[in-house]
Amino acid sequence: GAGVSQSPSNKVTEKGKDVELRCDPISGHTALYWYRQSLGQGLEFLIYFQGNSAPDKSGLPSDRFSAERTGGSVSTLTIQRTQQEDSAVYLCASSLAPRDNYEAFFGQGTRLTVV
Amino acid sequence: SQQGEEDPQALSIQEGENATMNCSYKTSINNLQWYRQNSGRGLVHLILIRSNEREKHSGRLRVTLDTSKKSSSLLITASRAADTASYFCATAVDRGSTLGRLYFGRGTQLTVWP
Numbered sequence: 415g416a417g418v419s420q421s422p423s424n425k426v427t428e429k430g431k432d433v434e435l436r437c438d439p440i441s442g443h444t445a446l447y448w449y450r451q452s453l454g455q456g457l458e459f460l461i462y463f464q465g466n467s468a469p470d471k472s473g474l475p476s477d478r479f480s481a482e483r484t485g486g487s488v489s490t491l492t493i494q495r496t497q498q499e500d501s502a503v504y505l506c507a508s509s510l511a512p513r514d515n516y517e518a519f520f521g522q523g524t525r526l527t528v529v
Numbered sequence: 530s531q532q533g534e535e536d537p538q539a540l541s542i543q544e545g546e547n548a549t550m551n552c553s554y555k556t557s558i559n560n561l562q563w564y565r566q567n568s569g570r571g572l573v574h575l576i577l578i579r580s581n582e583r584e585k586h587s588g589r590l591r592v593t594l595d596t597s598k599k600s601s602s603l604l605i606t607a608s609r610a611a612d613t614a615s616y617f618c619a620t621a622v623d624r625g626s627t628l629g630r631l632y633f634g635r636g637t638q639l640t641v642w643p
Contacts, residue, residue, distance in 0.1 A: 447631060456635035457617065470630055503570065515560045517574040518619075518631055
């Protein structure tokens, strides 16, 4: 595709429900990142996939959060038993091999609101 | 913890003036990148400077990198109202299990008044 695509754009869910956020990276990009941004704040790193290497999950805030990347392409971020503090914009980005100094391309994000 | 930190947190200037934003980081990097964000959604890449470079230009943007001080600056010359946005620096670490991971700072909110 032309860019990184995220869906849905907006998601309102009730506290305690599970949600899935999807990211379609740019074709051929080996690196994929998930970040979270609360209102007026910086980007909080969540998880990083690079090729066939084990993902860097060190940023996931709790075991309610998980992510997978199928076939080295599409990624899904799952939040179980959502809490109000999970409300934020979830941003996905993809890149060619980062060690070769390529920039990251971001999707428009999913705004998650937990009520 | 995130390693990039921008300074100042907010900057307000008049059109035509120059805007300078600074970024400090903690560990060895492969490159440093600057991004722009409008309206709290997707970020757009502006410029990348490699660890062996000291200065880079792109249009009205000038980026410097001082690896001895672990700092970078972004200069926007002759600013325009359309430059109003949040600006973030991101560092790509160069070693270990986090190779390639991008760390972002909290950003500088730039407001350019017409």
